Amino acid sequence: MKVLGIETSCDETAAAVVEDGARILSSTVSSQVEIHARYGGVVPEVASRQHLLAILPVIRQALDLAGVGLEGVDGVAVTRGPGLAGSLLVGVNAAKAIAFARALPLTGVNHLEAHIYANWLAGETPAFPLLCLIVSGGHSDLVLMRDHGQYVLLGRTRDDAAGEAFDKAARILGLGYPGGPAIDRAARQGRPSVPLPRAWLKGSDDFSFSGIKTALVRLAQAGGITSAIDAAASFQEAVVEMLVTKTIAAARAHRVRQIILAGGVAANSALRRRMAAEAPVPLLIPPPDLCTDNAAMVAAAGCFHFAAGKRDGLDLDVVPGLKLA
Numbered sequence: 001m002k003v004l005g006i007e008t009s010c011d012e013t014a015a016a017v018v019e020d021g022a023r024i025l026s027s028t029v030s031s032q033v034e035i036h037a038r039y040g041g042v043v044p045e046v047a048s049r050q051h052l053l054a055i056l057p058v059i060r061q062a063l064d065l066a067g068v069g070l071e072g073v074d075g076v077a078v079t080r081g082p083g084l085a086g087s088l089l090v091g092v093n094a095a096k097a098i099a100f101a102r103a104l105p106l107t108g109v110n111h112l113e114a115h116i117y118a119n120w121l122a123g124e125t126p127a128f129p130l131l132c133l134i135v136s137g138g139h140s141d142l143v144l145m146r147d148h149g150q151y152v153l154l155g156r157t158r159d160d161a162a163g164e165a166f167d168k169a170a171r172i173l174g175l176g177y178p179g180g181p182a183i184d185r186a187a188r189q190g191r192p193s194v195p196l197p198r199a200w201l202k203g204s205d206d207f208s209f210s211g212i213k214t215a216l217v218r219l220a221q222a223g224g225i226t227s228a229i230d231a232a233a234s235f236q237e238a239v240v241e242m243l244v245t246k247t248i249a250a251a252r253a254h255r256v257r258q259i260i261l262a263g264g265v266a267a268n269s270a271l272r273r274r275m276a277a278e279a280p281v282p283l284l285i286p287p288p289d290l291c292t293d294n295a296a297m298v299a300a301a302g303c304f305h306f307a308a309g310k311r312d313g314l315d316l317d318v319v320p321g322l323k324l325a
């Protein structure tokens, strides 16, 4: 089954064709990052306008690269939330128009579920029960999956998401936008010599990243940061240590057979390295370009919806605050 996936939840306009939930025939991403960089963050009104400009060329390119026309597609999957309302509407309406015009089955996908299903595109089939650490710009969740489509939320961030913390830390250190990749690059040259606190929240699978951010702000204000690269390395080490330690503890407690990572922060080189070194069960991490926002992951999740008989009607609507579990 070939599924056309469409993703417009934030600042990437993306389309992809995926076969049988596992094989990428094409994946096109048009990023708005340079447009938003001058504002230091995503401006929702600007994002939705850019999606409008990009959506049709991006879909056409994905179909061309896959070597299929719309007549070669068996279903359409689109992100319906969580995300920016105006941005989500562009993708959902494009998907509905295509589904209506071609009488194709349509399914709305949760963006976080899509991030999880990027792992089915990484060449191996994840084994249930599994533990997924979702770390993106808006989420830091530990999710237990006993089977397809079954999500038990074990823990989540109580304040900032991991990606949000990376972005704020980069701003404090003057390393630019988007912050995650900037910290990742800077940390490679630095030494983790700046003492920063860790929040363990003992007895809970929740995370907290606001304390470390505040510590970094205080240090910067007191003139205590003499090297931005050392501070970046220290910040990254602290965040990665919290993510890895808590993920491994939850994996042991729930006796899972597999750990998988998902979301933009899963592209972080230090997180990938340390999780691989310490995971007590087999670990799967999608390649970095499938960790950040893309539509192949949406198509993959959509394939599993269709396999389970799930369909949406043309009344499909966006849900900006959509929850996973």
Ligand code: KG4
Residues within 6 Å of the ligand: 010, 135, 136, 137, 138, 139, 162, 163, 164, 166, 167, 178, 179, 180, 181, 184, 263, 264, 265, 266, 267, 268, 269, 291, 292, 293
């Ligand atoms: O999943 P994603 O592309 O979009 C959301 O759904 O939020 O995640 C974006 C987040 C941003 O906060 C970005 O700074 C972070 O992922 N990120 C990284 C890296 N690449 C992207 N964080 C740390 N290291 C990276 N290499």
Ligand code: ZN
Residues within 6 Å of the ligand: 111, 115, 136, 137, 263, 264, 292, 293
């Ligand atoms: Zn995302």
